[in-house]
Amino acid sequence: xxxxxxxxxxxxxxxxxxxxxxxxxxxxxxxxxxxxxxxxxxxxxxxxxxxxxxxxxxxxxxxxxxxxxxxxxxxxxxxxxxxxxxxxxxxxxxxxxxxxxxxxxxxxxxxxxxxx
Amino acid sequence: xxxxxxxxxxxxxxxxxxxxxxxxxxxxxxxxxxxxxxxxxxxxxxxxxxxxxxxxxxxxxxxxxxxxxxxxxxxxxxxxxxxxxxxxxxxxxxxxxxxxxxxxxxxxxxxxxxxxxxxxxxxxxxxxxxxxxxxxxxxxxxxxxxxxxxxxxxxxxxxxxxx
Numbered sequence: 001x002x003x004x005x006x007x008x009x010x011x012x013x014x015x016x017x018x019x020x021x022x023x024x025x026x027x028x029x030x031x032x033x034x035x036x037x038x039x040x041x042x043x044x045x046x047x048x049x050x051x052x053x054x055x056x057x058x059x060x061x062x063x064x065x066x067x068x069x070x071x072x073x074x075x076x077x078x079x080x081x082x083x084x085x086x087x088x089x090x091x092x093x094x095x096x097x098x099x100x101x102x103x104x105x106x107x108x109x110x111x112x113x114x115x116x
Numbered sequence: 117x118x119x120x121x122x123x124x125x126x127x128x129x130x131x132x133x134x135x136x137x138x139x140x141x142x143x144x145x146x147x148x149x150x151x152x153x154x155x156x157x158x159x160x161x162x163x164x165x166x167x168x169x170x171x172x173x174x175x176x177x178x179x180x181x182x183x184x185x186x187x188x189x190x191x192x193x194x195x196x197x198x199x200x201x202x203x204x205x206x207x208x209x210x211x212x213x214x215x216x217x218x219x220x221x222x223x224x225x226x227x228x229x230x231x232x233x234x235x236x237x238x239x240x241x242x243x244x245x246x247x248x249x250x251x252x253x254x255x256x257x258x259x260x261x262x263x264x265x266x267x268x269x270x271x272x273x274x275x276x277x278x279x
Contacts, residue, residue: 029234030234030237031234031235031238032238033234033237033238033241034179034181034183034189034191034241035178035179038179038180038216039179041216042216067249068183068184068216069183069184069185069187069245069248069249070245070249072183072241072242072244072245073242073245073246073249074242075238075239075241075242076238077234077235077238078234
């Protein structure tokens with residue numbers, strides 16, 4: 001069972017405008033390449049909250065954390081700082097889960113996969 | 117160096133290797149065809165083709181590069197690759213890439229990168245998706261049924277792109 005889940009709790013405000021944000025550093029050598037993006041998007045899509053991500057190290061645009069294509073635009077290399085922002089009923093939970101995923105180097109408890 | 121800003125798609129895509137109508141109807145066949153095309157047209161050596169194809173298929177099994185909206189970007193970082201190169205394949209019938217949105221894939225961009233250049237690889241991916249996320253570009257690419265038409269489209273979008 002993964003600790004990286006989303007959408008079960010009721011931590012947001014009743015009007016659904018709850019907002020949460022957190023900055024995380026990309027720890028893995030290969031950066032935010034395709035597979036981590038897919039893992040991230042997979043989790044983000046399970047959240048009710050909208051998810052946006054900015055690569056603060058690149059001063060790039062804000063992209064939709066639920067779109068794999070947009071996430072690839074972040075061009076986030078190792079050491080890049082991402083700001084993850086969620087808006088919606090499970091915003092706090094979404095940000096916590098997504099930040100944990102990034103900080104774990106995108107490793108979930110699925111079978112081991114080499115980086116790259 | 118900020119290669120993401122400098123790189124043009126027309127510099128990344130090896131134009132003679134573009135396959136405007138893929139005959140292969142399955143993911144592995146498409147990957148083989150595109151890698152072989154890069155070798156046949158001199159973009160990469162012929163010797164590592166089998167190894168690169170195997171690596172690309174293994175990579176797909178670990179997680180699909182079907183990003184949704186009819187697009188897949190299979191890719192490999194391989195020690196035999198000294199200079200990043202890519203090609204485009206187009207399928208009119210659609211190929212099952214086990215894509216994120218489960219939909220068939222019509223545009224396949226095959227990207228081969230050197231083993232130890234993660235920044236360059238990410239910059240190339242950024243460039244590829246900067247273009248592919250445009251609905252119009254995807255639509256025109258899907259309709260481009262000759263190598264010339266695909267090359268024209270790439271050149272055209274390169275001129276438009278100014279970020």
